[in-house]
Amino acid sequence: MRFLTDNNPALEPGSVLYTRCTVDLETGGQDMAEVPCRNLEDVLGGFGRSFQMLAERDIRDAYVEENPLIVNIGLLTGSHAMTGMRSYFSAYSPIKASKKGWPAAMWSAASGKFGAKLKWTGLDELVIEKRSAQPVYIVIRETADGPEVTLQPADHLLGLTTHEKIMALQEQYDDAHFAAIGPAGENWQNVYAGAVAVSTENQLKSKQDKVRFAGRGGMGSLMGYKNVLALVAQSRDQLGRTPEPVKKANLNVIKGGGSARLQPIKRGGGGGTWAAYDVLQAFHAVPVNNFRPQGSDLPERLFRSRVEQEYEIKSEACYRCGITCHNNIHERNADGSPGTFLAKFDYEPLNLLGTNLGLHEAAQAAALIHLCDNYGMDAITTGVTVSYVLSYNQRHPEKPLLNGAHFGDFDKIHDLVKRAGLGQLPEIGQGVKRLSESTGETDYAYHVKGLELPAYQPETNPGYAWAIAGGHMSMGTYGMLAREGKTDLGSWIDAITRDKLQIVGFDMIGLCKFFDIVNGIGTDMVVDCLAAEHGLKVTREELQAAVKRAFLRGLILEQRQGYGKQEYCLPAEVTAKPNRNITLPGLTTPEFLAELEQGVWDIFDREMQELL
């Protein structure tokens, strides 16, 4: 980024320039340009910028040459601000589609160190156009003359897992970080939920597959379609002394309310997102057997307190992050030391590849998480689609789908996940919306707008309907009922249309949500960081307004891609067969949902009109 003045970028966005390289995979040509920002969303970056480019394209199928893959960062990626590691992958999604069959615009965010390295090459955005006839990887290098982008043959990477690709590239490139697809992305025809794996410092040093992901929306599958197997960002680390205001903000992130609950237990924290298991189980709201909690104590078998009786849990962190929210599960050696690394236990993959499949052994869930990670396949989409298969088979024992797997049948479930990752089971690889439409039983397919739900019961979160890029990461209402006990219509309308959509601001600016998950990016902490890092004067209100506009553009894009308002709804089973085992107040009655829909659209319709 280049800043021509130190004025307010909200008032003078054109005085901020970002460096964009557009690569044509068909010809090998490229265009490197400094581009003036059109608005504060452009300045902040991430999906705030990429969605404006996607809006300029008329795309009716994700797998077409005109669908660009946009790889970018945020304004605080690679800065001293804690968690400033994010890279973003945006495109029209292979997996998320309207009932008309048109693909939705989508983004997916990754941590790891690739984003910071990309920033330090001097490149802010890479636009990958068309597709290559041969497998390639793209190298972005820092040079004395600015960023340099080259295409390299990648035949030697074909067929390797995400981790193996990264390890192979590390042999060739010093001082670099990597983004790579796995076999799932390579088999894009049959796998629409391919993820992009992003390397971490921990991975490169330990040689263990401790990878991070841009998992949602099939960005890895589109990368596979384009025949791009990996990206390399090679640059020197460029962090000097941390400015005092940023140091203060970072301290607040670590010690303030923002992340304290995510810190390791031994530091007095709550132990990462895994703790959601204990909290939601108190309401019998942990998804079990395809989102049908049974009022039993089965989920408790994957509580941390149970798992650590048998396994070693290492608390680890992203590069320079003091939050330390990773819970890496290792076998326990005879002497009590950590043995073989099994998997990282976050709430979402652990539940959706564990309890929600009827699997209650940590080793089994770990094996499935490990498979998804190494094949480069979104754990949420995969888990939910497999749980649909199991639910179908429970209902139709006489004519089961695929291998006839049922809840709790680890061997058969493992077989399904493995074959899906290798592109041998398009029924699973293409997601639950398409599979349920093919069987004609859509009521218990747990997706909204074609994207599978994360591991929060829809009964607890009617806000899912308006999430623009995945249930919990683009609409922060998932805890409103369980955490805040909110049941009144006004609170929900207000949350969906104002405060809780602000969560997407983190997917613009380059920070992780745990920087301040409650307040979003419209805070003094972020204002101070922008001033200290870039000399920018911007207010909290301007940041909030930019996030709101970016979110509304997401809704507008959804509607342009054929989404009707009837598609903004929860899975039908939620209202058709209310689950009385969940002890939270029953929000999702047809009457409440109808009034919520009316109230939310009254506001969003008006705001979208004003933006157009």
Place this chain on the structure above:
Amino acid sequence: MKITVKLFAVLRIGRFTEKELDVPFGSTVEDVVMGLALPPEHVDILLVNGRHVDKEYLLQDGDLLSLLPMVEGG
């Protein structure tokens, strides 16, 4: 008066899962939280007899007070 307190997740570590307590009449939820020396940054969800309440809620004899940490995404 007697109330029952249930702790969840990290709040249980080094403490208890469920315990009956004698507290003075007029005690609030906050009084109990402070009395148990629970770390305030971890006490987020307050339930009395299964219903969400705020920290000023006046407890009654026989209440079941459940204390839980926050639900995070990810």
